[in-house]
Amino acid sequence: MALGTPGVDGLDDAVGVLREWQYEGAPAQLHPGDLGWYWRAGAEATAEAVRTWRRDGRTVAVGLLDGPGLLRLTTAPDARRDEELARRLVADVTDPRRGVLPGGPADIEAPRDALIHDLLTDAGWTGGEPWTPLHRDLTAPVREPGARIEAVGPGKAHVYAAVQRAAFDASTFTEERWHAMAAGPPFGDARCLVAYDDRGDAAAAVTVWSAGPGRPGLLEPMGVHREHRRRGFGEAISLAAAAALRELGASSAVVCTPSSNIAAVATYESAGFKRRPEVRDLHRNA
Template structure:
């Protein structure tokens, strides 16, 4: 299931399209293991091909995208809306739930017509990788299996409720999307101060940063900007056309960090919510 979904998502990534579900999102979810990842993936087919892919990212959030050439398809939009709005079909449960999907699709219009509402805003950001990326100004190392615990520990120290562990790093790295990914750690005088994982969707396509974190003991010193610059450089080496990231608009510090690392702020996006 994972490999099939990733292959479809890779082909749908383009710089001229709105921010959408990326192969790296599935790769990052793979930290929960192969079985859990397959259970979280939703695939819709039509005319002998995959036309939509979703990731149930927790019990109440479906992260979801549609093949670019099918986003105005009325019949498909109605089929998707019916599947997602009907708890008995096993896509989302009853009660308050959320859907993340690309803006500007017929599917989104139908969801609003069914009474769904816009939720809190998110800010996508993009950095073009056509030109070389400057040196980040700190020592940055690519992390392999022998240092999985180091990368995981920095991510845990960066997010209050993180459950990322060495075992989960290894599960993530065992997934097929990680063949086009890199994990990086930034150092200051021997201390690991920031970490990131980047995900390529293939040469000439946008790459994704997910996650990026700065150790809580080393914030306010520019290490977030530095590791983000290093992430952009790593994606360029992997052949990506651009680097993408998305963060809650309420997290002004994260938005400022990405902008300081050369990312352009794109129009806000919203999940849709059913109460």
């Protein structure tokens, strides 16, 4: 089994297998849209953040280093309980010399049914912050959002970027980052949307990522401008996101938010999303 960093030329394969691994009823897991959103840092940075595990010429696991000490990891569905793979993953993520995680505090997000959960727990890793996955079936049409919604193209990238920064206090998102994100292959199956108030001011924004027809699509990220909160724009943009994914052929819309963000959970529920059981990353103190 080989651990590798795919390089820019190998990112298409990583995105492709992540598409194939999305299915209805799957646990919360790494989605091709997560790589698409990371692409805002550029193709080279995205390639440097991705890790793949291959066996007999087949990719069986993909990881994304989505911040200092955070690995978001998933496996092929038929390899969730594969002992050889799970033990190799544990060995690679716990040894800093292998170039996956550094020493010290670390977190790993992995599907809750994966054997790596059991093995890391046995090794002393503990449950981290609780997250709430939410799911919205897209079989039936989505009701109208009740606000003006526009799709964002290159000419409106600055509008999307401004809402993103106003929605997330720590955001460094820029128009240039939007163009970098839009240049990535995952964006071919994505849509950026902005909701406007009655005065024509941009109030909320979302990006949705399809994994292909008949597969769950992802909302990442969704945010409401700090000056437009508690006025229904979160619900409106979430409805528009679900409708856009339905137009792209997605079977459902999924999103995951910290359970402590009660307002976000309530917003998604108001747009027809249903809570699924909480999940927790695995955490290592040192």
